[in-house]
Amino acid sequence: xxxxxxxxxxxxxxxxxxxxxxxxxxxxxxxxxxxxxxxxxxxxxxxxxxxxxxxxxxxxxxxxxxxxxxxxxxxxxxxxxxxxxxxxxxxxxxxxxxxxxxxxxxxxxxxxxxxxxxxxxxxx
Amino acid sequence: xxxxxxxxxxxxxxxxxxxxxxxxxxxxxxxxxxxxxxxxxxxxxxxxxxxxxxxxxxxxxxxxxxxxxxxxxxxxxxxxxxxxxxxxxxxxxxxxxxxxxxxxxxxxxx
Numbered sequence: 001x002x003x004x005x006x007x008x009x010x011x012x013x014x015x016x017x018x019x020x021x022x023x024x025x026x027x028x029x030x031x032x033x034x035x036x037x038x039x040x041x042x043x044x045x046x047x048x049x050x051x052x053x054x055x056x057x058x059x060x061x062x063x064x065x066x067x068x069x070x071x072x073x074x075x076x077x078x079x080x081x082x083x084x085x086x087x088x089x090x091x092x093x094x095x096x097x098x099x100x101x102x103x104x105x106x107x108x109x110x111x112x113x114x115x116x117x118x119x120x121x122x123x124x
Numbered sequence: 125x126x127x128x129x130x131x132x133x134x135x136x137x138x139x140x141x142x143x144x145x146x147x148x149x150x151x152x153x154x155x156x157x158x159x160x161x162x163x164x165x166x167x168x169x170x171x172x173x174x175x176x177x178x179x180x181x182x183x184x185x186x187x188x189x190x191x192x193x194x195x196x197x198x199x200x201x202x203x204x205x206x207x208x209x210x211x212x213x214x215x216x217x218x219x220x221x222x223x224x225x226x227x228x229x230x231x232x233x234x
């Protein structure tokens with residue numbers, strides 16, 4: 001059974017860089033999209049970006065200028081860096097495994113495995 | 125970019141049937157996936173594809189789609205189904221397509 005274990009600093013000052021890592025246990029790294037998602041207090045889910053096993057990335061346009069997602073396939077880990085954080089970046093950050101498949105004329109995308117979440121607070 | 129729109133809140137009497145909807149242009153190309161999130165927990169996938177349930181998800185959860193609208197139906201809602209529900213797909217207008225979430229629906233079981 002695939003599990004994701006995530007870690008990183010939970011308290012940052014404004015202008016610092018958020019750094020989180022997610023390790024994949026019990027499954028293959030290839031063939032999937034590995035995403036970061038965040039959830040501000042009391043709000044909904046926001047996709048931050050994703051990476052695949054070959055290192056191709058795709059970022060939310062609203063965060064693209066500050067986000068870097070990287071992968072270390074030798075360790076089955078992927079990481080998130082978000083620069084120049086402000087209080088608006090305070091949120092629970094999740095890593096997740098995503099898959100895409102075709103079903104007739106449609107596609108479908110799903111995130112079937114999630115990390116437990118890391119609470120990140122930005123405060124001076 | 126494409127958006128997914130959900131009603132903010134829905135309520136259902138215990139044991140009755142409830143439908144939660146999600147609208148967006150991307151749903152003309154992608155089936156929605158649905159996630160259940162309880163307070164303090166990570167989201168859990170409950171429906172994906174045309175109408176598929178991951179292992180361990182009760183069969184009272186089902187999904188359907190028509191045009192630009194996807195629906196999650198809970199038939200015989202239980203108290204433990206009270207949670208936030210999010211739909212998700214990819215924005216087919218982008219290259220590569222971005223991942224999008226609906227704003228979430230808070231389900232109350234009365």
